[in-house]
Amino acid sequence: MALAISAASGAGRDAAAVERLQTLLASEMAQVNALILERLQSPVTLIPQLASHLIASGGKRLRPLVTLAGARLCGYAGHHHVALAAAVEFIHTATLLHDDVIDESAMRRGQATANTVWGNQASVLVGDFLFSRAFQLMVETNSADALRILSNASAVIAEGEVLQLTTAHDLETDERGYMSVIAGKTAALFAAAAEMGAVIAGRPNAEQEALRRYGTDLGIAYQLVDDVLDYTGRRSSLGKNTGDDFREGKITLPVVLAHRRGNEEERGFWRRTLSEGIQGEGDFKLARRLLERHGALADTIEEARRYAAKAEAILAQFPANEYRAALIELAAFAPDRLF
């Protein structure tokens, strides 16, 4: 499915890197997908209906792929990484469902969001169900460390999302505030996904920590690219509406930079559109022009490349094998989603 998406959007090396991971881990990912389908069943039929709407709608399964690859990179030969990978995807899907309620966004992964079809109430509750299922899966693996890591990550994700809520519309937000938001809402789950690979393989702390840092940096690079795409992407490649962040008054890095570098009139524009939420025809186009004028998009991409390079470098300490190569490629080409 990632292939179909990449073909449609004309994306290049980034899609190839994801595809390589998917090929390498094809049989385990098939088990993950089977487990996901099995565990989203419930006698309450609205649950699998609503959950499969999102979970089967063409996500790349990036986070479970990272868990599987991390485990295999660490020489893991058991089968618990499959359950952990499914748990990670359940947590991710739960946050998407709760995000849809939150953002009132009308589009996710190129389809109407679950909440516009079934209402906010069902989205919240099915998210809770998936969250619970994630913990049920983890319990079955008998890994106290994995449980600790994923429950910590869940708390940090929620903190990041609440922080995003409180920084929205607030043009005083600086790089540091922005980084705190994305460290929580995006990087924490990538970090947990990667770290659990080393944990389930019983590897020493140094390797657990290395994979954790890999996941963190990959997640940050990924989110930086997302924030640029929200201004430059086409709907077909992004799978959600371009301009969502702008409409919702989210203060992402491109905005932080352009606001600071702008003149008084430009700052007035950002104040009206983002702080006060008063937006009219042509405002989004103007926002994009201002971001480009001040090099805010280019600098955000540069920052993404810096984090991607850090992620790559961390893996040098692992033995050279096809899993390491694929994870390095995944990080290296993450910024290529832009082109």
Add this chain to the structure above:
Amino acid sequence: MALAISAASGAGRDAAAVERLQTLLASEMAQVNALILERLQSPVTLIPQLASHLIASGGKRLRPLVTLAGARLCGYAGHHHVALAAAVEFIHTATLLHDDVIDESAMRRGQATANTVWGNQASVLVGDFLFSRAFQLMVETNSADALRILSNASAVIAEGEVLQLTTAHDLETDERGYMSVIAGKTAALFAAAAEMGAVIAGRPNAEQEALRRYGTDLGIAYQLVDDVLDYTGRRSSLGKNTGDDFREGKITLPVVLAHRRGNEEERGFWRRTLSEGIQGEGDFKLARRLLERHGALADTIEEARRYAAKAEAILAQFPANEYRAALIELAAFAPDRLF
């Protein structure tokens, strides 16, 4: 705090039973409360602000009391029951926060609900945070069984809530459908709260199962009483708005009974007000009259007494001590909340 509430509402033996448990477990409940306050802290200040709004607003802490009493009934002398009790209260609070989003109810525990003050988005996310905190607490107790029980309970709670959503406005719902809803949304957490007491004490399966059944039956009795109070209660004693269920088109047992026993005209009334959601002045009063005319409230109370008696009887197999006496009283007087 329970005392203040009971004095205000003129409640009787039920409040005395809760108070007896609170007195018996005063020092441990103080630890639970301290742990709750400690763990709802976060650098993201909106989280403790919003969470303490609900968690410090005079709840009776019934579920954590059941966990503590269950553990002590089973002779537990350690300290992990405190963390489990706090985890149970966190899960309960998380479901209330998500319920507030869901029900669009304007009042909970006599205060404006969190979502009318801070918005739906924050309520969802802070609920997620508390849910994560619950699992972090459980992980610290190193009890795989407790984790299994609480993650299972969370999934069943979500299923019950979704089922409630799909049965709302549906007058075809029968006793069985209604019981499935409340078994999930209310009884599952009482059951887990009670069972974990025996589990953490390392007691045999038979005792775990007995406490589980006690919690289930207590929870069902409790919910049946709640559903009657929604039609008969005064706002001050209920702590939420009388008539919420009616306004939201919830098909509770009193409605199931009155609808079935009513004539064609009465069924038309239920169809208009609950299925079609068309309600006007005087409709709630008429609904209450119809429930009384057909003995629907009395029969629901009778059912609550039946479950309360079952809960009491189960405890006969435990040694007679003050914890058993208090838990028996709690069940026996649960239906007295009505008067």
